[in-house]
Amino acid sequence: MEEEFVLDVEHDLAMFIGNCPKLNVTPYFPPSLEQLQLGKSNEQLISLRSFYRQFHPHASECSSSLSTFAEIHLKKLKLEEMTASSTDWELLQELTKLELLEIRLCNDLRELPKSMRSLLTLQRLHIDGCSALVVLPDWLGELCSLRELSVVRTPMIASLPQSTKNLTFLVELKVVGWVNLSQLPEAIQHLSSLQVLSLEGCGALTMLPDWIGQLSALRLLRIDRCSALQSLPHSLKQLTALRSLSITDCSGLARRYKKEVGDDWHLVSHIPHFMCF
CATH class of the missing domain: 3.80.10.10 (Ribonuclease Inhibitor)
Structure with missing residues (x-):
């Protein structure tokens, strides 16, 4: 049975979700969220469409574009032991205010996701223990x-x-x-x-x-x-x-x-x- 977990942290600026490899998640992440850490979980948490629904839970499937990501003020993102390959990290291209990105122990990664190219405000990039990263x-x-x-x-x-x-x-x-x-x-x-x-x-x-x-x-x-x-x-x-x-x-x-x-x-x-x- 897949787990289901719902969060409402409207007044928090930081959040951690970890050890949920089978998580079927539909949480609400408020636009005011500045720090997010995801660990030991699957691609459900970092795919673009899923992430969009997390920030906008009442949006319809055919509603406008995903451009409302500009409302998100996420500044720090830490990803640890995520199972998704680099092609599943589309959400990064929408985090236009991100200043810190940490990627740790993501052993499925053979290359850094191209979605990172949009992180023009990124000031700190830490990569640790990604053993399959080739170049x-x-x-x-x-x-x-x-x-x-x-x-x-x-x-x-x-x-x-x-x-x-x-x-x-x-x-x-x-x-x-x-x-x-x-x-x-x-x-x-x-x-x-x-x-x-x-x-x-x-x-x-x-x-x-x-x-x-x-x-x-x-x-x-x-x-x-x-x-x-x-x-x-x-x-x-x-x-x-x-x-x-x-x-x-x-x-x-x-x-x-x-x-x-x-x-x-x-x-x-x-x-x-x-x-x-």
Whole structure:
């Protein structure tokens, strides 16, 4: 028997629905809703027509278009362990005020849904644990308001699209668990606003390029569990805005940059907050 669940949260600005894989849902989501988290549920919750009925429960099947999505003020959407493929995520193209999108543990996803291309107000995109995700799309650079990009535990991905260089407002980039990443994507060198760069769990990364010295706005560089790295480029001294460098669990680097006695200590001695162990 399919479950049926009806919600009326007219006065709430946030909602969570989870652990309902067989949910046959007809809830009312008020236009004032700003935060929505859906977890361990099926495509019933994120298909466009179903989502439209949730916000407009009294609308007829043949009523006008779905353009009244403009009334919705949803700013934060978190999707976790959803079973729908990327073709079932049409609702995203209507969430024109969305600022944060988190996609976690959606193992059916082999590519990001094209409906995301309409998220021109999106400021933060976090992707975590989507093991089947093969590549990041060329249209990623169209998300012109993006300030934070975090791609974590996606072992199939080994690069960023060239269009990433169009993300002129990007201030934070987090790359974690890219086990096949052997060199930094060249698109990163064009991110003139980048302030935070995290490289973690990239065991195949053998070197950092000289052009990293061009990231003039960089304030924090974090390198963790990148065991193949043996040295850092001399251009590191050009990063005069760099205030924090953290190197952990990188045995090849620990000896070279040991405080005051390492062979290359002089390359990092100008950084106010330096940690290497």
